[in-house]
Amino acid sequence: MSLFTKIRNYVWSKSFLINISSIFLFYVVSIFMLQYYLNSITNFxxxxxxxxxxxxxxxxxxNIFKGSSLNYEILDSVYNPKEFEGTVIEQSPLASEISNIYVKEGRVIKLRVSKRSQLxxxxxxIDKSQRFAEVVLNSRSFRYKLDYKPSVESDGAVISQLxxxxxxxxxxxxxxxxxxxxxxxRNQEGIRVPIPDLYGLTISEAKSRVESIGNLDFFLVCPTCITRDDSLKARIESQSPEFVEGYMTASGTTISAFASTELIN
Structure with missing residues (x-):
């Protein structure tokens, strides 16, 4: 009997067909079980x-997530003084109504919330000039006021910060x-002079008002003044020392004016 004949007889034998059927059945059952398992753990x-x-x-x-199959996690707080403390300002993934993205049970929605304070x-x-100190404080968004103390050694310099x-x-x-x-x-207190009100004035108007009082220096800060036209349009939005009706300041004080083009109506 030839080898081909033996192989053909074995292939068509009952034992071979049983073995092949068993293997095929095992394969089909395994595929269905694996698919069922994957669907159950992936929430397909x-x-x-x-x-x-x-x-x-x-x-x-x-309360929003009470009874929900979703969870949330607050990643961090972002300084935003325009929002109430704890307001959600970012989320991932975005809402389905915006992104058309849907998720599965147990998904964690990651959030960022606002805070109104920042260190x-x-x-x-100390020992820095008044003008330098004012620029530094303004650049770091600190408010400040100036008080003066007679001093020969530290004339025009910061003696202490409070x-x-x-x-x-x-x-x-x-x-x-x-x-x-x-x-x-200050080397000497000198004559007390009134603090001018510069709010809303143009830069040239503010400078003229300071000069009209005499014995005062004028210092301008205008981050948005890029061009000459910006400087002409800008208005004073704050000053230091601040204007208070009836308040006086020492002769020689520097009036720092902070202007912006964004104040224009």
């Missing part, structure tokens, strides 16, 4: 809508927008 076919959380407050999130490092301004009436060391982190008091040395 689920389509859960992602809620829109932008603008919601952190304190409301527990900023206060530099050491926060809430107490000395504060350079390198201390304080909430953004904190008011810092700078004690500046």
């Amino acid at each position: 076919g689920q389509k859960i809508e992602v809620p829109n959380l932008i603008g919601k407050n952190q304190s409301d999130l527990q 900023v490092e206060l530099p050491n301004l 926060y809430n009436g107490k000395n504060v060391a350079g390198g201390t982190k304080l909430p953004i927008g904190s008011r810092i008091t700078l004690i500046v040395g």
